[in-house]
Amino acid sequence: MRNLFYLFYLFCLICSTNALAALTLTSPEIINGKTFNNEQLFNQWGCTGDNVSPELKWSDVPSGTKSFAITLYDPDASTGSGWWHWLVINIDSSARGLSSDAGNLKMPKLPKGARMITNDFGFAGYGGACPPEGAKPHQYQLTVYALDTDKITIPEHASGALAGYYILQHVIGKAVLTAPTNAR
Numbered sequence: 001m002r003n004l005f006y007l008f009y010l011f012c013l014i015c016s017t018n019a020l021a022a023l024t025l026t027s028p029e030i031i032n033g034k035t036f037n038n039e040q041l042f043n044q045w046g047c048t049g050d051n052v053s054p055e056l057k058w059s060d061v062p063s064g065t066k067s068f069a070i071t072l073y074d075p076d077a078s079t080g081s082g083w084w085h086w087l088v089i090n091i092d093s094s095a096r097g098l099s100s101d102a103g104n105l106k107m108p109k110l111p112k113g114a115r116m117i118t119n120d121f122g123f124a125g126y127g128g129a130c131p132p133e134g135a136k137p138h139q140y141q142l143t144v145y146a147l148d149t150d151k152i153t154i155p156e157h158a159s160g161a162l163a164g165y166y167i168l169q170h171v172i173g174k175a176v177l178t179a180p181t182n183a184r
Helices: 003-019 160-168
Strands: 024-026 056-060 069-074 083-092 137-149 170-182
Touching: 024 137, 056 137, 056 160, 069 160, 083 160
Parallel strands: none
Antiparallel strands: 024 056, 069 083, 069 137, 137 170
């Protein structure tokens, strides 16, 4: 009986240390379960949006947060590995959001020290939703991650997959908004 108790205790300890703290993520432009508006859609590859990254706000930050990362990822892209639309790392722990169009390369509005990673369109910036013509709605995932490190150091032209790998090594909390869309 004593061994059973210790096994149960060990199981509970492992489960509690693997649990992520919950953040809260909101956006006036993207509502969880609702599609992107035209402003957030890509403006190339047959899509006719404005390619403006959405305004984001987060709260309920877990203790121990040293920085944040943001990703916009399409797991439904027909690549076998999804599609990275936007990746931002090294957002200072004091930040509680990003302004609209923060992913604009020509006039970035990111907090000091934050860095955008090359997306799957081939540039370091925001690349809005752009599912293929006639596709079923893709479930775009906009995620803010609370990290236990103040800085992620990766090569300048790192892939989204490599950035995702480094982000996931340091996650202590996350929040996701999912925006299904087949708009072009």
